Amino acid sequence: MTLRRDESTAGGPESPSRRSVLAAMGALPLLAAAPPAAGASGTPAAAAAPAADVIVDPSAARQTIRGFGGMNHTVWISDLTPAQRDTAFGNGEGQLGFSVLRIPVHENRADWSREVATAKRAADHGATVIASPWNPPAHMTETFVRGNQTNARRLRHDMYGAYAQHLNDFSGFMADNGVNLYAISVQNEPDYAQDWTWWTPNEMIRFLRENAGSIGTKVIAPESFQYVKSFSDPILNDPQALANLDILGAHLYGTPPQNFPYPLFRERGAGKELWMTEVYHPNSSDSADLWPQALDVGEHIHRALVDAEFQAYVWWYIRRGYGPMREDGRISKRGACMAHFSKFVRPGYVRIDTAAIPQPNVYTSAYTGGDSKVIIVAVNKGASQVSQTFTLSNTTASSVSSWLTDAGRTLAPQGGITMSNRSFTGTLPARSVTTFVTG
Incomplete structure (x- = not known):
């Protein structure tokens, strides 16, 4: 059957819809969930303890955060406008504060220049730019039979070296145009490639072993569409392949939270x-302003950072009816939930291990930016307002500011909060997300 990434027909061809395909696939087998590693703070909601103080100790450092962002793909939809680039990557009032841009490595070199303008502006704002290919150049591929698909496409095995050079050439082209790529992927979703290029784990391992070392920027793999561990486990278990991997990238389409931790x-x-290099959540069919559904994005980011310990969270299209920026260029409610993280938890900040679910329906995570700055993001998915006390240790913080998004407010600054003996109590309105900044 023909599937699309979203249901819109505007902007040209698009790739298949995870929402549709996952519903059709039903019980797709996944790696059995492993228990969180000792000391991990993520626990299932059913096991959440009664309301208690959230202890925030900056010395309890977890992963370094690289950033938050989204995708620009100018062949499938129109490019961001100059104003939209600033809305996405600027960090002033009414801006998303995104710090990661993902762009495609087009198979046709004539299309490469289409990605420059937005990438250059994002880089000017200090954003990290990464790139992912959907297909190699046509002359490097061949068709084969894969299950019921008679025209499946793969990279010819005698073209691995040429393909590595293709990726290097794209990186060089972007550098010549003022954009230094942070990393480049081997393949977007090699395990969900009905409409692009398939790879097996063994093929990916061979490329990483024999060819990825010649790539002049950091290398991302395998970008499984559903964080399928059976695709990335072999890489982690192969020292030669792992040596040439810099970023283990994954997508979270339909991945249940219990499969977020990755002990291996x-x-x-x-x-x-x-x-986490691509997702939209919870679907591509509803408006990004639907509330409280948009609050699911806040919980999803929380779980991606706390349960999975991802260092980056990258949305699919930046501008889309279901995305962080609406087609009119304004920030959506889903975008506001992202911005509660992206505007305040900046690249280089470190997540602090703390209570993840201090009371039912409340999700909290904390980050430090050095000195006395601590960022706390609290998502209340409950139907009632609650209070939550936060106690900081090993910090000289003495003041608290906060921003709120709920049904009627979007990234709205709130009144000052009193901190006493490095402790404060925040009010979390029903179905809301609040970011607290201490200093």
Whole structure:
């Protein structure tokens, strides 16, 4: 059947819809969920303890955060306008504060220049730019039979070296145009490639072993569409392949939270980064302003950072009816939920291990930016207003500011909060997300 990434027909061809395909696939087999590693703060909601103080100790450091952002794909939809670029990557009032831009490595070199303007402006704002290919150039591919698909596409096995050079050429082209890529992927979703290029784990391992070392920027793999561990486990278990991997990238389409933790990465991934490089959540069919559904984005980011310990969270299209920026260029409610993280938890900040679910329906995470600055993001998905006390230790913080998004307010600054003996109590309105900034 023909599937699309979203249901809109504007802007040209798009790739398949995870919302549709996951509903159709039903019980897709996934790696059995592993229990969180000792000391991990993420716990299932059913096991949440009664309301208690959230202890925030900056010395309890977890992962370094690289940033938050989204995708720009100018062949499938129109480019961001100059004003929209600033809304996405600026960090002033009415801006998202995104610090990561993902762009495609087009198979046709004639299309490369289409991605420059937005990438250059994002870089000017200090954003990290990464790139992912959907297909190699046509002359490097061949068709084969894969299950019921008779025209499945794969990279020819005698073209691995040429493909590595293709990725290098794209990186060089972007550098010549003022954009230094932070990293480049081997393949977007090699395990969900009905409409692009398939890779097996063994093919990915061979490329990483024999060819990825020649790539002049950081390398991302495998970007499984559903964080399928059976695709990334073999890489982690192969020292030669792992040596040429810099970022283990994954997508979270339909991945249940119990499958977010990755004990094998924690065991084998020393010196590597762990990024969530594409998702939309919870679907692509509803308006991004639907509330309280948009609050699901806040919980999803919380779980991606706390349960999975990802270092980056990257949305699909930046501007879309279901995305962080509406088609009119204004920030959506889903975008506001992202901005509660992206505007305040900046690249280089470190997540602090603290209570993840201090009371039912409340999700809290904390981050430090050094000195006395601590960021706390609290999502209240409950139907009632609650109070939550936060106690800071090993910090000289003495003041608190906060911003709120709920049904009627969007990233609205709130009145001052009194901190006494490095402790304060925040009011969390029903179905809301609040960011507290201490200093």
